[in-house]
Amino acid sequence: xxxxxxxxxKITGKQSILFTNPPLILSGSSIAGKKEGEGPLGSxxxxxxxxxxxxxxxxxxxxxxxxxxxxxxxxxKAGLTNQDIRFLIGGDLLGQLIATSFGIVSLEIPxxxxxxxxxxxxxxxxxxxxxxxxxxxDKVIAVTSxxxxxxxxxxxxxxxxxxxxxxxxSWTVTGSGAVVIGKNDIKDNDKQKNVxxxxxxxxVTIGKIVDYGIKDSMNMGACMxxxxxxxxxxxxxxMNQLPLYYDKIITGDLGYVGKDILIDLLKQDGxxxxxxHMDCGIEIFDKDSQDTHxxxxxxxxxxxxxxxxxxxxxxxxxxxxxxxxxxxxxxxTVSFNIGNSIPGIAHGIILETLNH
Amino acid sequence: MNDNNVSAQDVVIESDKNTKxxxxxxxxxxxxxxxxxxxxxxxxxxxxxIICTIGQGFNNLYKYWGASEDLAASYxxxxxxxxxxxxxxxxxxxxxxKFGGAGTLVPIxxxxxxxxxxxxxxxxxxxxxxxxxKVFTIAGPVILYGxxxxxxxxxxxxxxxxxGVV
Numbered sequence: 001x002x003x004x005x006x007x008x009x010k011i012t013g014k015q016s017i018l019f020t021n022p023p024l025i026l027s028g029s030s031i032a033g034k035k036e037g038e039g040p041l042g043s044x045x046x047x048x049x050x051x052x053x054x055x056x057x058x059x060x061x062x063x064x065x066x067x068x069x070x071x072x073x074x075x076x077k078a079g080l081t082n083q084d085i086r087f088l089i090g091g092d093l094l095g096q097l098i099a100t101s102f103g104i105v106s107l108e109i110p111x112x113x114x115x116x117x118x119x120x121x122x123x124x125x126x127x128x129x130x131x132x133x134x135x136x137x138d139k140v141i142a143v144t145s146x147x148x149x150x151x152x153x154x155x156x157x158x159x160x161x162x163x164x165x166x167x168x169x170s171w172t173v174t175g176s177g178a179v180v181i182g183k184n185d186i187k188d189n190d191k192q193k194n195v196x197x198x199x200x201x202x203x204v205t206i207g208k209i210v211d212y213g214i215k216d217s218m219n220m221g222a223c224m225x226x227x228x229x230x231x232x233x234x235x236x237x238x239m240n241q242l243p244l245y246y247d248k249i250i251t252g253d254l255g256y257v258g259k260d261i262l263i264d265l266l267k268q269d270g271x272x273x274x275x276x277h278m279d280c281g282i283e284i285f286d287k288d289s290q291d292t293h294x295x296x297x298x299x300x301x302x303x304x305x306x307x308x309x310x311x312x313x314x315x316x317x318x319x320x321x322x323x324x325x326x327x328x329x330x331x332x333t334v335s336f337n338i339g340n341s342i343p344g345i346a347h348g349i350i351l352e353t354l355n356h
Numbered sequence: 357m358n359d360n361n362v363s364a365q366d367v368v369i370e371s372d373k374n375t376k377x378x379x380x381x382x383x384x385x386x387x388x389x390x391x392x393x394x395x396x397x398x399x400x401x402x403x404x405x406i407i408c409t410i411g412q413g414f415n416n417l418y419k420y421w422g423a424s425e426d427l428a429a430s431y432x433x434x435x436x437x438x439x440x441x442x443x444x445x446x447x448x449x450x451x452x453x454k455f456g457g458a459g460t461l462v463p464i465x466x467x468x469x470x471x472x473x474x475x476x477x478x479x480x481x482x483x484x485x486x487x488x489x490k491v492f493t494i495a496g497p498v499i500l501y502g503x504x505x506x507x508x509x510x511x512x513x514x515x516x517x518x519x520g521v522v
Contacts, residue, residue: 057480058480153477158473158474158476158477158493158494159450159473159476159477160444160445160447160449160450160469160472160476160477161450161453161470161474161494162450162451162460162466163450163453163454163461164453164454166388166390167389167390168389211377212376212377212381213376213378213381214381214384219384219388222384222387222388226380257384257389261383261384261387264364264387265364265367265368267364268364268365268369269368341377
């Protein structure tokens with residue numbers, strides 16, 4: 001934090017920020033539901049909750065409990081207490097962010113509630129990293145959650161209603177993930193001691209709302225793919241890099257339909273991400289045995305895939321530079337009913353291991 | 357509109373917003389897998405047929421037990437509704453519907469399911485504002501427009517009678 005650092009320009013390109021002192025990811029926690037636990041990433045999650053009600057009285061209650069556990073787990077894994085965390089940045093899919101408000105009330109951490117639909121993890125982490133690098137906080141926590149049944153109830157039909165889901169429909173992930181972000185004050189000689197690599201948030205690219213006029217809420221991959229395309233393309237232009245600069249470019253919940261569209265769209269800008277692209281929604285479920293159609297979705301999808309799977313891969317040094325791009329579709333049942341199309345948004349988080 | 361080969365390139369280079377949206381919608385249609393409508397139709401025929409056969413079975417049984425045609429029909433409806441609600445409560449009906457599609461939607465069992473499901477879901481929001489207000493969230497339109505269209509037909513029927521057509 002020398003004088004020189006303070007004056008360095010963090011503003012990069014049109015939509016990106018490169019941090020002067022990239023904040024460190026102190027810990028990540030992942031609490032997954034039963035179905036997610038049975039999926040291909042099951043062994044990576046911190047905890048798997050078998051009870052879909054999580055001992056609560058309603059789906060909303062259950063989601064709050066998941067979020068509380070995720071936040072507490074992340075703080076515990078970082079070796080901290082609630083008092084050490086200056087700000088909490090969090091959000092979820094339920095109306096007026098009730099899963100977050102009721103989940104974290106007992107933690108007594110000053111909080112910002114944010115809504116980015118399923119991109120909320122990206123938005124929370126970006127704001128958290130900005131707060132830390134800006135010197136406004138030493139440690140913050142970014143947290144988000146989603147619950148299959150709660151999302152179905154709010155956005156679609158009651159669970160017991162019998163209907164057919166189209167192949168393009170996604171399956172909302174039940175789970176909550178939290179990341180504790182702090183100032184990086186690791187000394188050079190500390191680095192050797194750790195077997196696991198430390199991960200920093202090198203920069204972020206904040207996405208625009210992009211609307212290509214899709215009105216089918218059962219095809220959210222197609223609604224969000226243009227937003228992911230816009231953010232990833234802008235990130236590469238801002239960074240003046242080609243896709244292989246990243247070991248992985250990981251989108252949130254585009255699913256099978258959205259993934260194909262994204263790769264196709266980016267090719268038009270001269271970026272081929274087909275070899276290093278991955279989508280959390282595709283990874284989290286096995287579509288053949290778990291009947292999840294296009295893949296997982298929801299705030300929890302990208303959150304627990306990040307905290308459970310991606311961060312572990314990076315800590316082990318298998319991936320050293322990742323562009324994490326959670327994607328969100330910004331409709332409500334009202335906007336849908338009055339005939340609006342479904343706009344998408346995506347935020348890019350540049351994750352990097354130290355000394356790779 | 358007949359151009360089935362809209363590519364990502366066409367979408368990206370299009371500068372007019374409306375045309376871009378239209379092209380993207382066409383492009384997405386190509387990229388999105390669909391249920392096979394013929395197989396779906398066969399499944400719906402099978403499941404819908406089975407439900408109706410069960411209904412006929414009830415009907416025959418009640419008549420065998422001595423009920424009149426009208427009474428047997430009412431009892432049949434009641435029995436099917438009961439079975440549907442029971443299967444909804446046991447979480448079997450959604451699985452049946454996933455397989456059978458419209459075959460489970462069209463018979464009265466589908467209607468019963470669409471009333472029972474919100475009742476279960478919104479019970480937690482209370483008897484009045486939960487179940488009371490939301491029990492017909494799915495079935496409501498069917499009830500409203502069902503009654504409305506029978507009213508319209510009634511008026512047409514009345515006019516035709518007055519004109520001596522029927």
